[in-house]
Amino acid sequence: MATDNDFFxxxxxxxxxxxxxxxxxxxxxxxxxxxxxxxxxxAAEYEKAKADPAFAAExxxxxxxxTGRPSALTEVPRFAEHAGGARVxxxxxxxxxxxxxxxxxxxxxxxxxxxxxxTRVIAETGAGQHxxxxxxxxxxxxxxxxxxxxxxDTERQALNVARMRMLGAEVVAVKSGSRTLKDxxxxxxxxxxxxxxxxxxxxGTVAGPxxxxxxxxxxxxxxxxxxxxxxLERAGRLPDAVxxxxxxxxxxxxxxxxxxxxxxxxxxxxxxxxxxxxxxxxAATLTAGDPGILHGSRSYVLQDEDGxxxxxxxxxAGLDYPxxxxxxxxxxxxxxxxxxxxxxxEAMQALRLLSRTEGIIPAIESAHAxxxxxxxxKELGPEGLxxxxxxxxxxxxxxxxxxxxxxxxxxAVVEEDAK
Amino acid sequence: xxxxxELLNRTLAAARAEDRAALVGYLxxxxxxxADGVATAVAMIEGGCDIVEIGLPHSDPVLDGPVxxxxxxxxxxxxxxxxxxxxxxxxxxxxxxxxxLCMTYWNPVxxxxxxxxxxxxxxxxxxxxxxxxxxxxxxxxxxxxxERHGLATVFVVAPSSRDERLATITAAGSGFxxxxxxxxxxxxxxxxxxxxxDLVRRTRATTDLPVCVGLGVSNxxxxxxxxxxxxxxxxxxxxxxxxxxxxxxxxxxxxxxHLAGELAAGVRKRG
Numbered sequence: 001m002a003t004d005n006d007f008f009x010x011x012x013x014x015x016x017x018x019x020x021x022x023x024x025x026x027x028x029x030x031x032x033x034x035x036x037x038x039x040x041x042x043a044a045e046y047e048k049a050k051a052d053p054a055f056a057a058e059x060x061x062x063x064x065x066x067t068g069r070p071s072a073l074t075e076v077p078r079f080a081e082h083a084g085g086a087r088v089x090x091x092x093x094x095x096x097x098x099x100x101x102x103x104x105x106x107x108x109x110x111x112x113x114x115x116x117x118x119t120r121v122i123a124e125t126g127a128g129q130h131x132x133x134x135x136x137x138x139x140x141x142x143x144x145x146x147x148x149x150x151x152x153d154t155e156r157q158a159l160n161v162a163r164m165r166m167l168g169a170e171v172v173a174v175k176s177g178s179r180t181l182k183d184x185x186x187x188x189x190x191x192x193x194x195x196x197x198x199x200x201x202x203x204g205t206v207a208g209p210x211x212x213x214x215x216x217x218x219x220x221x222x223x224x225x226x227x228x229x230x231x232l233e234r235a236g237r238l239p240d241a242v243x244x245x246x247x248x249x250x251x252x253x254x255x256x257x258x259x260x261x262x263x264x265x266x267x268x269x270x271x272x273x274x275x276x277x278x279x280x281x282x283a284a285t286l287t288a289g290d291p292g293i294l295h296g297s298r299s300y301v302l303q304d305e306d307g308x309x310x311x312x313x314x315x316x317a318g319l320d321y322p323x324x325x326x327x328x329x330x331x332x333x334x335x336x337x338x339x340x341x342x343x344x345x346e347a348m349q350a351l352r353l354l355s356r357t358e359g360i361i362p363a364i365e366s367a368h369a370x371x372x373x374x375x376x377x378k379e380l381g382p383e384g385l386x387x388x389x390x391x392x393x394x395x396x397x398x399x400x401x402x403x404x405x406x407x408x409x410x411x412a413v414v415e416e417d418a419k
Numbered sequence: 420x421x422x423x424x425e426l427l428n429r430t431l432a433a434a435r436a437e438d439r440a441a442l443v444g445y446l447x448x449x450x451x452x453x454a455d456g457v458a459t460a461v462a463m464i465e466g467g468c469d470i471v472e473i474g475l476p477h478s479d480p481v482l483d484g485p486v487x488x489x490x491x492x493x494x495x496x497x498x499x500x501x502x503x504x505x506x507x508x509x510x511x512x513x514x515x516x517x518x519x520l521c522m523t524y525w526n527p528v529x530x531x532x533x534x535x536x537x538x539x540x541x542x543x544x545x546x547x548x549x550x551x552x553x554x555x556x557x558x559x560x561x562x563x564x565x566e567r568h569g570l571a572t573v574f575v576v577a578p579s580s581r582d583e584r585l586a587t588i589t590a591a592g593s594g595f596x597x598x599x600x601x602x603x604x605x606x607x608x609x610x611x612x613x614x615x616x617d618l619v620r621r622t623r624a625t626t627d628l629p630v631c632v633g634l635g636v637s638n639x640x641x642x643x644x645x646x647x648x649x650x651x652x653x654x655x656x657x658x659x660x661x662x663x664x665x666x667x668x669x670x671x672x673x674x675x676x677h678l679a680g681e682l683a684a685g686v687r688k689r690g
Contacts, residue, residue, distance in 0.1 A: 020556065030525055032482055032551050034577035034599060036584070176488060182479065189481045196579065293526040293552075294479065306501050307530030308478040 016327070021210020024333060025291070026299045026326035029209040035189075038196045043211040045116050055111060062107045066140070067097045069222065073230040078357035079370075083377025086384030087235065091227040091255060093391045094362065100392030101223060101251045102133040102204060108219035110137035113200040120144040120199040124188045126153055126181035126247065127318030127365060128160025129392050130204030135169035137202075145169040148187045150180035153317040160396050178311035181247070181321045185295050205248025206325030209296030213325050220254025227387055228258045235385055241266040241376050244389040245368040246339065247283070247319035249328045251391035256337060266338065269328060270372035272314035273341030283312035285324040286332050286339040299326040315344040315400065318365040318392075346371040348404050351394065363392035364400065421569035422541035427518040427594050428571075430469050431629045431650060440646035440686040442467055443631055444679060445522065445655030447474035448507040449499025450490040451668055457510045459672050463658060464515040466676035467683025470651070471511060472549060475504045475523035482524075482551050486656040489663060501531055509543035518546035520573065520594075525553040528561070537564035547571025547594045555591045562591060573597050576622055578614040589626035595651060596622055596630045616648045642685030652686050654678075 080088040093101035125131030131147040138145035177183040244252035246269040274282035292301035302322035331337035351367035434441035476491035571594025600615030631651030665671030
């Protein structure tokens with residue numbers, strides 16, 4: 001059984017980020033003066049909360065009795081037959097209340113919002129999972145809630161739009177730029193600049209200005225802490241590799257972090273390669289990007305030679321983002337983590353495979369991690385042991401999947417290509 | 420060639436000597452086209468602007484409201500590049516002799532190279548740079564380059580800036596201080612608000628630099644209101660809106676010239 005302390009463990013090494021928010025060359029705080037006071041307030045309140053046992057206790061209570069932590073660890077042998085015979089375990093963040101890992105961070109920041117005396121929360125969302133989690137926490141805490149979502153994403157994740165509205169949140173469809181996650185964040189920042197006195201920006205990933213990359217990471221660290229202990233109990237050893245999808249990178253940092261000191265454990269992030277990195281239609285920031293500044297911090301960014309951000313593409317709304325959290329850029333550069341591209345098609349095949357072999361329909365985001373693990377298992381062979389963060393469930397993606405596989409057609413049959 | 424920070428200083432000092440506020444206009448480069456953008460900025464100066472800021476259009480204008488977002492979008496779809504922005508600065512300065520600054524998000528400069536950008540902006544005859552998402556703590560390398568090339572670094576202060584921080588910011592800045600009078604993104608507003616005056620007063624307590632107020636001014640009455648307590652009045656979205664609303668570019672340019680004239684009269688009616 002988990003102890004309360006597992007739920008909230010700030011970076012135990014205390015090495016990164018620096019006080020200015022740097023992970024090596026990445027991170028920092030590139031924000032307008034109008035936001036400096038608000039961002040500093042978040043950082044100061046977070047420091048106070050870290051030192052307050054009552055904060056950790058309240059968060060632990062919510063995570064156990066509201067979210068349902070610890071989340072299960074499920075071995076998936078029928079799926080693993082397609083992964084070179086390696087043993088494969090899923091960390092079931094899809095079983096959390098609201099259906100993804102996002103609730104871990106949201107509950108922590110909702111408590112911070114209340115401590116700061118703010119009454120209104122804004123958030124960005126891509127797939128809608130962070131938006132749903134935020135709307136949920138705002139309902140729970142009686143906070144006013146506005147969620148910004150790219151117009152394209154409101155269409156492909158319509159179920160989550162309805163969920164947010166059911167929970168009492170206002171959902172604003174953002175029509176600027178690429179009408180996806182990047183533009184939702186732009187619009188949320190505009191709102192924050194204008195309403196900073198009453199409003200907390202409940203940022204949903206490990207990007208943005210300091211302290212968000214560290215703060216969001218700390219709230220998700222529980223994923224890896226639990227999984228590491230569960231796997232040691234079940235498999236008797238550490239995994240050879242930990243796989244997670246990366247958009248902004250929150251679920252990946254959450255499961256990676258507890259394994260950072262375990263140098264023999266490979267940390268593998270799977271990026272959305274869309275139609276293939278060579279096609280130019282992708283969101284593979286660490287594979288194809290360069291260091292730059294987007295949304296308040298220095299990190300790898302998809303950009304042109306004039307520093308204009310290029311429009312990303314992925315079938316997955318949650319990974320369709322041209323940036324990445326700064327700690328991932330740091331982990332890539334120092335070689336502690338590796339990042340690989342996974343195409344739309346590879347992810348959709350993996351989504352179908354897990355559904356058919358294990359009765360678990362994953363989110364399209366998480367399916368990128370599954371596809372990466374299938375490949376990695378073949379490289380590791382039958383002795384391999386792989387841990388995958390199943391960051392979310394696929395209910396929200398049924399429309400996209402139905403169109404992709406033709407499930408709306410009369411007498412539709414999903415062909416199984418992997419016997 | 421060195422940048423024209425001294426020209427900027429002289430221009431602001433001259434306005435002060437005339438007991439009036441300076442009028443600072445803003446226009447993104449490449450809007451509606453590079454050539455018409457140059458013509459518009461020249462018309463704004465001829466109409467009465469003392470200083471012009473040329474915006475570097477960005478794919479992600481997080482600090483801009485819908486009007487300037489639209490202009491940036493038009494400019495980028497037209498293919499505007501950093502070299503075009505620098506060319507715009509150069510041509511507007513050459514045609515008018517007025518000080519011309521560049522206003523840009525940090526990433527394009529970071530990508531281009533701070534030293535290279537400062538050198539090329541100075542070479543074009545630019546007077547300085549406003550970098551609204553580059554906080555003073557991250558600005559060391561840029562400020563060194565700007566100083567080497569005779570360029571001002573104009574920092575933005577906000578109503579939420581505490582007095583201690585105002586002192587740090589104004590000590591690092593040059594040219595003038597940009598006081599963002601209302602909390603919010605760029606765009607025209609019905610009222611200018613009282614927080615601006617308080618911000619100018621608190622900023623002046625920390626520096627001898629002129630304090631110019633931006634965000635929200637769209638007509639002569641508001642310009643006069645702001646001119647009563649500020650050293651300069653910055654107007655952006657209202658000029659862009661004139662162009663967006665005009666039936667054709669030629670009449671848009673004339674509307675911008677006319678607006679500059681109205682605002683110039685406003686900044687001379689202080690008190």
